Amino acid sequence: MAELLRTHPLEAWTDTFAALPAAVGITVEPFVAMADVRLGALAPDESARLGVDLPRTPNTWVPAGDGRAVWLGPDEWLLTSTAETPEELEDRLRAVLVPHGGAAVDVSAQRVSLRLTGERVRDVLARGCALDLHPRVFRRGACAQTTLGLAGVVLLALSDDGSDHGVLVRSSFAGYLADWLLDAALEFTTTEQ
């Protein structure tokens, strides 16, 4: 195992996030292994060989063991895992996919994973996301590739009541998005005088 110190892009925001009220909770998810998956000639219904039945419905995600499988495109998925190292995940997937002309690419450090929870989190998201995130249309299992503020994100609905969302953002944009979220939440984090 690695002894080298890992540094999270949002390390400097941890204390600020921790002080937020429950209505607009922001949690930085720790280092998660992620791989971009292309099936190539492997039939989607054979994707169980990857350890998960990949979601076929556009803009959805499913649990995959201790991680998630996120639909990104007609032949593109994002697989996450908290049990494997990035290399283990990529190697395992490539072993299945390469013989079929598919591909798996380690993108663990490409994105940062945030979790937004609380009864006002949908109001915060509405300040910068043009999509309809009402629980009637965006409930657990839904995902979207969209923009939040001026950053591209993958948004995951983690609950049926709109109070729990996962956000995947490019690592280089993470600081911007963190600042943006804190600013967007100001109305709910400032106590009335």
Add this chain to the structure above:
Amino acid sequence: MTSTHRTVEGGRIDRTTTLGFTFDGEALTGHPGDTLASALLAAGRHSIATSVKLGRPRGVAGAWAEDPCGLVQIEEPFPEPMLLATTVELYDGLAASGLPGQGRLADVPDSARYDAVHHHVDVLVVGAGPAGLAAALTAARAGARVALVDEQSEAGGSLLSGTDQLDGVPATAWVEAAVQELAGSPEVLHLQRTTAFGSYDDGFVLALERRTDHLGAAAPEHLSRQRVWRLRARSVVVATGAHERPVVFADNDRPGIMLAGAARTFLHRYGVLPGREAVVFTTNDSAYDAALDLSRAGVRVQAVVDARPDGAPHRRAECDDAGIPVLPGSVVTGTRGVERVTHALVAPLAGGEVGASSAVGCDLLLVSGGWNPAVHLYSQARGRLRYDEELGAFLPGDDVDGLAAAGAAAGVTDLAGCLADGQRVGRAALASLQLEPAADDRLPSAPEFRTPAAPMVLWRVPDTSGAEGTTQFVDLQRDATVADIARAVGAGLRSIEHVKRYTTIGTAHDQGKTSGVLTSGITAELLGVPVRATGTTTFRPPYTPVSFAALAGRDRGRLFDPERVTAVHGWHVAQGAVFEDVGQWVRPRYYPQPGEDMNAAVLRECAAVRTSVGILDGSTLGKIDVQGPDAAVLLDRIYTNLMSSLKVGSVRYGVLCGVDGMVIDDGTVLRLAEDRFLALTTTGGAAKVLDWMEEWVQTEWPDLRVHCTSVTEQWVTFPVVGPRSRDVIGAVFPGVDVANEAFPFMTWRDTTLDGVPVRLARISFSGELAYEVHLNAWYAMAVWTRLIEAGRRYGITPYGTETMHVLRAEKGYPIIGQDTDGTVTPHDLGMAWAVSKKKPDFIGKRSFARPANTDPRRKQLVGLLPTDGSTVLPEGSQVVELHPDGVLPPPPVPMLGHVTSSYRSAELGRPFALALVRAGRSRIGETLHVPLDGSLVPVEVTASVLVDPEGARRDG
């Protein structure tokens, strides 16, 4: 000053609280619920400012956004220009002044917050008057997601301005109950003080909510002052009511002249008597309500001047009871008074001829020429308007997909009709959404409607004043008159759009709310064509003015544009780096030591790299994982040179061209496996190159079994550069044999550091011995720190983009986008060696055979050395050639090219430049000139590689 014109009771103001404010420096008072205009009128003050061109006194002429006159500047608490006194809610400490047409921007930054919110609904209802409330209730009761927005401070619309009864009690009680019912519906968003100002395709409506403006200095800082709502609705109900229209007559602009309905609003809503003695001039029944209400409130109504030959017979008895003289078949031809109207000039009108006028004393002249439905949102959504001859108004015509007008906005004129129309349109919206109306969706009962006498369509009264229309104001804000329209028509203009632009009518803050349709009518009269043929000008957003601050929202300051940073950004900041923007990336430009300017720092950094070792954060380089059995085939087609022959473990520099054969990007390619490559792009080209590859794979070569994935932020890239780089790399990564023979130039090796995979690559962008360190960004800081520690004994020097640019320019390595501009081929850059002659095809190949691409006179990349050894040529400078006799050719002097890069060189001990110069390579050794500050700087043309042309340094 006391509130001389306040009623004893009534109005929707809080008389128990007194607010202090100043206007034009005068201290005045009002109450919560007042607007600035109502508070001024309560003090007997009509006059607001003088007009923009003619300097004529102007006052409050309307009660809301239709007012063409009452522009004010707010001075306190924050300076803001061009607001209407009729729409500014009064607050304690307000300081305002009248504006003669033009405002003054604040000279201090606006510290208030502004934001935007996206909101999606099934049904959006614009306007909370009777029709809008009915529509919203119908939709909400059916369980639809509803948004109801209204621009006033409270719901009710026209019901706030009258004495209507619903279910036998004042209609405002029904309004309160409706608002409460909506508040209890979880899927209803109800916003007051919110103006829907633009409607667009697919049910997209923009609205501005004024959240804290009315709180003045008490506004909480953490709340946005204004908010732009980005509303998306499956169905939009436009229940925006109607604007009253004046009639044009001579001197119709004096303070004290206002719309009849506005006077009713001031009376009933604000408890204000706009005058003591009134004359009412009308073409329709609605103004009788104003006359009677004002009379009951104690105003002496001198006369109702009704242009219709028979007037309104069924209102006659009421007027007689109230002692109000009615003059049917009469018109107001003009007025007297300067600061305030003193007399209305009344004359009989018969057969289009005006008789002799008599002066009737008054301090208030109310006017009604009919009602224009507020069709703005319908028209913006490209609804086609239809002219109604009887009403003299433009009404919504055919339905627009997903958008319908209801109530007065659709031309309905009575309360019961508006309620029913709102419910009807609300139910139609539900039907389109496949929702059933609720069983208990009932309407309140309204008094029976008395069919009014037919209105008369009268745009203007013939001018008997002798002024020939020059005092008959159509657009009061623009000081534009009937004479101006006549001049436009006389100049041959027939299109209403041209008349608008010629006269400027309708271009002020109110966008012609009172003047637009009048102009159509008057223009039609002058042209002798029907009004429907003239039509209206185009309604465009915004409906009312919106400040740029509100539109900018939170995208200001640091949030204006995302700052992308690398995994070791914090280290750069701690080292005091000076940063520069590279696209959205923020990169260290140089690391100044105490006392150093950029020149000194860059010269030091360059010298350190060329003599010992430096380190750069190159993580911003674009990186694309190209994977699949046909990966090599794709790269052979995308790059100009051969990539399929690259061996696993090796690296090759490649150039990418567009189909025109012009260079679009460049970078190195690492072959990781038979079926896997890592392609590095320029920082700015990362997204473009990935899109480029995807476009070709998806549209032209879908048969290729290859997948491209961005890994730009997966891998950090740290070039360790200089003659001592081998020592540093060897010390940090003992598992790698760094000897030149074992690890030659343009190869890569995988290793691990404490179990973490690391890839090292012998790639040089400086000509020096160099290693790029690639690894998972999680471990970036730890590895960067180790490299710095290991390099300390060699004085390892972190360097920024500026030094990187100098070092590469000394070697003649171009920066795509700086030394190229989309018209430069690889051959122009001296890189014919990077263009394969073996490959059957690749993007750009065909273009290289075109005569223009092989013309020896093309601009080519060369080096320039200013012969004085000291001038740093500005990038962008032109390069010219003197005649053999040393004289500059006569103008226009032929330009041979321009300087693309220019720096001081520590290695050369002098400044140098790269330039694109016509037939440049054939000019090597010649002296050309660069005009600079009025003189000509001689420069020697050289090869583009100025340092180590033999490449002796790259292996250390």
